[in-house]
Amino acid sequence: MNYAILFSGIFVMTILFSFSADSVSAHPHSGQIMINGHTHETQTEIIPLGGIIGLEKSTIVFHASEDNTLPWGFVEGKIANHVEGYPVIIQIFQNNDAVHFAQTDVKEDGKYEYKFRVLHSENGNTKKIFDGDYSVNIFKVVYLNQENFV
Numbered sequence: 001m002n003y004a005i006l007f008s009g010i011f012v013m014t015i016l017f018s019f020s021a022d023s024v025s026a027h028p029h030s031g032q033i034m035i036n037g038h039t040h041e042t043q044t045e046i047i048p049l050g051g052i053i054g055l056e057k058s059t060i061v062f063h064a065s066e067d068n069t070l071p072w073g074f075v076e077g078k079i080a081n082h083v084e085g086y087p088v089i090i091q092i093f094q095n096n097d098a099v100h101f102a103q104t105d106v107k108e109d110g111k112y113e114y115k116f117r118v119l120h121s122e123n124g125n126t127k128k129i130f131d132g133d134y135s136v137n138i139f140k141v142v143y144l145n146q147e148n149f150v
Contacts, residue, residue: 048144053083058138062092064118064130071121073130076113079106079140086141088112093135106140 043059062073075090084106092100104114120127 046142046144049141052144053141054144056140056142058140060136060138062130062134062136064128064132064134066131068118068128068131069126071117071119073116073118074113075102075104075116075136075138077111077138079110079112079142081143082106082110083141083143084108088114089137089139090114091137091139092130093137094132099130099134 045057047055047057049055056079064073075088079088087103087105090100090102090104091098100116102114102116104112106112118128118130120129
């Protein structure tokens, strides 16, 4: 196994989300965001859960290009007002069909990260796990008002 290729692919796709961000970009890449004519405006909605906390749903587009050669993708971000004890839920869809679901813990500072395979290579054969356009839903439990931040 070539570990240099494995570790160079760690930054294949980054979905960055910050509570105060106006937009998010995501593509397979080697460290720089590439727009290439795609529109990437985060759609966010908050569903109240009993007055103090709410479920924040953010949706972003992920594009895995046809010529991508890097094996990993990431969903990562930082939640400014996270509620301790609740994981981040990640759902990936292509053409409204479920492709991948996951959950990851939120660290004390509000950061979260989830790594997943985009390509699988074995004995010189490469299989694309993700190819084309995807919709990524990110669910976070947050405090509704800043004075409730922990």
